[in-house]
Amino acid sequence: MLGRGEKLTPAPTLAERLVQNPNISASLRQSAERVIAASKDVPVLKCKNFSELQIYWADNYSVRVADSIKKLHFESVRLAMGGVEKMILEFQLSGRLLNAFNTRRKNNAPMCTQYGGRYVGKPNEIYFNPDYFDKAEHLKCLIMGAITGYHPKNSGIFETGAHEMGHIIEDWIAFKHNGTFKDLDNEIFARQIVQSAFAKAQSTAEGKDKSVTQMKREISKYALKSLSECISEAISDYVANGENASILSKEIWKRLKEELN
Amino acid sequence: MYKFWEYDFDFFEKYCNYNEDGDLIGVKDDAPNDFKKAFEEYMEEEKKYQAEAEAEGYLIS
Numbered sequence: 001m002l003g004r005g006e007k008l009t010p011a012p013t014l015a016e017r018l019v020q021n022p023n024i025s026a027s028l029r030q031s032a033e034r035v036i037a038a039s040k041d042v043p044v045l046k047c048k049n050f051s052e053l054q055i056y057w058a059d060n061y062s063v064r065v066a067d068s069i070k071k072l073h074f075e076s077v078r079l080a081m082g083g084v085e086k087m088i089l090e091f092q093l094s095g096r097l098l099n100a101f102n103t104r105r106k107n108n109a110p111m112c113t114q115y116g117g118r119y120v121g122k123p124n125e126i127y128f129n130p131d132y133f134d135k136a137e138h139l140k141c142l143i144m145g146a147i148t149g150y151h152p153k154n155s156g157i158f159e160t161g162a163h164e165m166g167h168i169i170e171d172w173i174a175f176k177h178n179g180t181f182k183d184l185d186n187e188i189f190a191r192q193i194v195q196s197a198f199a200k201a202q203s204t205a206e207g208k209d210k211s212v213t214q215m216k217r218e219i220s221k222y223a224l225k226s227l228s229e230c231i232s233e234a235i236s237d238y239v240a241n242g243e244n245a246s247i248l249s250k251e252i253w254k255r256l257k258e259e260l261n
Numbered sequence: 262m263y264k265f266w267e268y269d270f271d272f273f274e275k276y277c278n279y280n281e282d283g284d285l286i287g288v289k290d291d292a293p294n295d296f297k298k299a300f301e302e303y304m305e306e307e308k309k310y311q312a313e314a315e316a317e318g319y320l321i322s
């Protein structure tokens with residue numbers, strides 16, 4: 001087990017093993033290569049076991065990793081946490097925005113987030129659903145989601161972590177601007193972000209003559225659910241695809257950068 | 262994933278209603294019955310989830 005203050009050393013990961021396998025599909029290879037590239041910038045992906053994850057998050061961000069997570073599939077959990085850390089690093093956020101990782105079964109989704117903690121006296125937590133994260137094969141729905149367009153193209157477990165952190169970021173922006181949190185805010189700030197990003201997108205050749213609904217559909221079907229989900233799906237899209245993300249995702253990402261950096 | 266979201270993008274373009282924010286708020290009267298039924302089932306489950314989320318704190322997935 002890693003001791004406090006000891007540096008993490010790279011471990012052979014699932015992604016590294018996958019790219020060595022000549023029998024995998026092109027899309028799976030592409031995903032594995034993206035994960036390897038991301039791991040250079042996201043140190044948590046180098047943790048080798050649950051104990052290291054607990055120490056890493058505690059030492060670097062004061063974030064608690066609940067023991068219940070130890071029953072889940074390690075590499076999938078680590079990958080999702082990588083997406084969370086990617087957002088913290090990308091937006092230079094304080095880890096105190098997030099208090100803990102925990103497990104929660106009561107939701108028909110692989111992950112969910114509790115936000116607004118500063119108002120309701122509860123921690124901001126990101127939850128792993130054990131019905132999905134107990135085995136890697138139970139998370140195939142995320143890959144299928146990217147294929148069917150329910151989630152952004154090329155997105156997967158890593159991007160789902162980024163998506164969840166996106167909800168906490170939106171909550172933080174609402175607090176910064178209005179001193180409230182996003183539910184009481186009635187998505188006012190989410191609307192400002194999406195509307196201004198839409199206006200910028202419309203002024204580009206890629207977005208010209210498209211409606212907001214069309215642009216949201218280009219991100220994913222789930223982006224159509226609400227403004228909050230649109231922002232988090234845009235984050236997922238940008239993390240997965242960078243400059244190849246949809247035009248609205250790119251503009252939402254820029255707006256978030258302007259707000260937070 | 263709910264069956265509703267498994268329909269092709271064309272269905273979402275042709276048969277859904279959206280508010281001014283571009284959020285999906287319903288299906289059109291002329292939508293195929295199976296699409297309407299899938300939407301109703303999704304909404305029923307979503308309401309249950311929302312009630313649960315509100316009872317237990319501010320939860321979003």
